[in-house]
Amino acid sequence: MNLVILIIFITSILIWRLLRPKIKGVIGEKTISAILYFLDGSKYKVINNIVLKVGTKTSQIDHIVVSDFGIFVIETKNYKGWIVGAENSEYWTQVIFKRKERLYNPIRQNLGHIKALKNCLREYPNIEYKSIIVFPSKTEIKVNTITDVIYSHQLLETIRKHSAVNLTETDKENILQKINASNLAKVYDRRQHIKSIKQSIRKREHSIDENKCPQCGGDLIKRNGKFGKFLGCSSYPRCKFSRNV
Numbered sequence: 001m002n003l004v005i006l007i008i009f010i011t012s013i014l015i016w017r018l019l020r021p022k023i024k025g026v027i028g029e030k031t032i033s034a035i036l037y038f039l040d041g042s043k044y045k046v047i048n049n050i051v052l053k054v055g056t057k058t059s060q061i062d063h064i065v066v067s068d069f070g071i072f073v074i075e076t077k078n079y080k081g082w083i084v085g086a087e088n089s090e091y092w093t094q095v096i097f098k099r100k101e102r103l104y105n106p107i108r109q110n111l112g113h114i115k116a117l118k119n120c121l122r123e124y125p126n127i128e129y130k131s132i133i134v135f136p137s138k139t140e141i142k143v144n145t146i147t148d149v150i151y152s153h154q155l156l157e158t159i160r161k162h163s164a165v166n167l168t169e170t171d172k173e174n175i176l177q178k179i180n181a182s183n184l185a186k187v188y189d190r191r192q193h194i195k196s197i198k199q200s201i202r203k204r205e206h207s208i209d210e211n212k213c214p215q216c217g218g219d220l221i222k223r224n225g226k227f228g229k230f231l232g233c234s235s236y237p238r239c240k241f242s243r244n245v
């Protein structure tokens with residue numbers, strides 16, 4: 001009995017370790033969309049997860065806020081420890097437990113995003129773009145920059161400090177439409193989804209070709225049934241896989 005509990009415990013830890021980076025990334029982005037929800041919807045329009053294509057390059061933007069005061073382009077970085085960097089250096093450093101890791105300067109990364117967005121909105125050359133880099137509140141930001149590099153709890157005040165009107169109501173609407181029309185995020189998700197379905201079908205067919213049950217890995221056996229010959233799993237009745245031949 002104790003062994004079973006131990007096995008369950010170890011398996012849970014392994015699964016958690018495997019999924020943790022993914023879960024954390026998603027939680028990070030979800031938290032920011034939840035914070036942005038508190039902005040006055042008549043002045044600020046939020047779009048989450050935008051994929052833009054310029055030539056052969058694709059840019060994935062976490063959040064865009066189209067507002068009376070210009071467009072905010074928000075890049076979220078879910079990093080722990082100390083973050084050390086400067087405005088123009090190519091790389092920043094994450095210091096965690098005396099270990100140092102390199103990360104591409106998120107200000108530069110976000111400039112790339114803004115460039116892609118400018119290309120998408122080239123009919124509006126007078127838009128003011130504001131780059132914001134957000135780290136979780138538990139991070140220690142040790143950077144010296146002109147661009148706003150902030151903690152997530154400072155996001156609303158950072159956006160609201162801008163009060164010079166830049167866009168009209170009509171501009172805002174047209175810009176939103178343009179971004180949504182250019183956003184490939186849904187297409188990419190769907191493509192990814194189709195790809196993974198195709199992959200699992202291929203895996204299944206390959207398994208059957210090798211005479212292995214795609215459901216349990218047991219051997220497949222040719223059997224005679226009421227309706228003719230069929231391939232069945234040797235683990236029947238535990239596994240009910242069968243296929244006509």
Ligand SMILES: [Zn+2]
Nearest residue numbers: 213216233239
């Ligand atoms: Zn089987």
